Amino acid sequence: MVFKPSEETPLTTLKLxxxxxxxxxxxxxxxxxxxxxxxGEMLTRHPAxxxxxxxxxxGTGKAVMAASAxxxxxxxxxxxxxxxxxxxxxxxxxxxxxxxxxxxxxxxGEVCTHGTRVYVHDNIYEEFLxxxxxxxxxxxxxxxxxxxTQIGALISKKHLAKVLDAIETAKxxxxxxxxxxxxxxxxxxxxxxxxxxxxFADCDESMAHVQHEIFGPVMSVLPFSNEDEVIARxxxxxxxxxAGLFTQNLQRAHRVIHQLEAGICWVNTWxxxxxxxxxxxxxxxxxxxxxxxxxxxxxxxxxxxxxELGDYDSPYA
Numbered sequence: 001m002v003f004k005p006s007e008e009t010p011l012t013t014l015k016l017x018x019x020x021x022x023x024x025x026x027x028x029x030x031x032x033x034x035x036x037x038x039x040g041e042m043l044t045r046h047p048a049x050x051x052x053x054x055x056x057x058x059g060t061g062k063a064v065m066a067a068s069a070x071x072x073x074x075x076x077x078x079x080x081x082x083x084x085x086x087x088x089x090x091x092x093x094x095x096x097x098x099x100x101x102x103x104x105x106x107x108x109g110e111v112c113t114h115g116t117r118v119y120v121h122d123n124i125y126e127e128f129l130x131x132x133x134x135x136x137x138x139x140x141x142x143x144x145x146x147x148x149t150q151i152g153a154l155i156s157k158k159h160l161a162k163v164l165d166a167i168e169t170a171k172x173x174x175x176x177x178x179x180x181x182x183x184x185x186x187x188x189x190x191x192x193x194x195x196x197x198x199x200f201a202d203c204d205e206s207m208a209h210v211q212h213e214i215f216g217p218v219m220s221v222l223p224f225s226n227e228d229e230v231i232a233r234x235x236x237x238x239x240x241x242x243a244g245l246f247t248q249n250l251q252r253a254h255r256v257i258h259q260l261e262a263g264i265c266w267v268n269t270w271x272x273x274x275x276x277x278x279x280x281x282x283x284x285x286x287x288x289x290x291x292x293x294x295x296x297x298x299x300x301x302x303x304x305x306x307x308e309l310g311d312y313d314s315p316y317a
Contacts, residue, residue: 007036045163076288079215080240084234085115089123091246099270106195110216113242118221125223153193160193163216175200235261240282
């Protein structure tokens with residue numbers, strides 16, 4: 001296996017290689033190659049590479065798939081998302097607020113499976129927003145090496161600029177800025193890439209911040225009135241990575257979750273991903289699955305062998 005991490009996150013993979021070596025994995029089984037996109041292009045095009053697995057942004061995934069097609073090597077891809085969380089009026093409200101916060105602010109929003117479109121039933125909409133605002137404004141932004149910190153820094157200055165630009169666009173969209181919406185620069189954080197957890201309410205699907213993956217701590221909250229409506233709205237995207245819902249009605253849970261067009265789904269929780277659970281997306285969120293027994297089909301070939309133990313029965317004289 002050859003692992004090429006993003007050039008912006010090189011150290012974690014090196015530490016993983018050290019751990020494998022300490023655990024006794026033979027040299028040459030797990031190999032790390034560092035570099036930018038040119039190294040990735042070389043690997044995906046190289047005829048000695050038999051299989052490509054890519055995790056990242058959808059546009060980059062399309063480029064990787066095109067390069068892999070030159071040698072007809074199989075690919076699996078876990079790509080971008082703009083996942084929907086549906087909160088019905090019988091949900092445990094505090095649990096739903098907790099999940100919405102985790103599904104938007106965990107690791108500063110830099111998680112592809114985050115539920116960044118939060119649909120909340122009209123009957124509980126304002127109460128949900130009130131509790132969400134109160135708890136979001138208590139989150140601690142700061143140095144990730146400090147154990148009291150809950151929100152750390154974004155990966156780079158370039159990405160910081162992208163997230164702040166998305167926030168400014170959202171402010172002009174007609175959505176209501178519930179909380180946040182700026183870069184954190186106080187308490188010695190001015191040199192870092194810190195964005196305050198941000199929530200926009202009264203959103204709709206026409207808004208850019210609702211349509212596009214931001215990959216930062218930015219939540220969009222959208223009201224809904226009925227089940228059929230919210231299913232259609234949740235599915236109205238070219239992404240299909242994750243989805244989830246909160247309800248105490250088990251019949252509704254089964255009925256709705258099976259209509260949501262997403263590869264990773266949760267009911268009354270968000271983000272848990274045990275090794276047995278296949279990970280991957282519908283539509284432009286990916287191809288194939290990683291984890292679980294299903295992934296073995298993507299890393300193995302089927303060979304068919306027929307053995308004749310008797311005489312060969314020829315059709316020719």
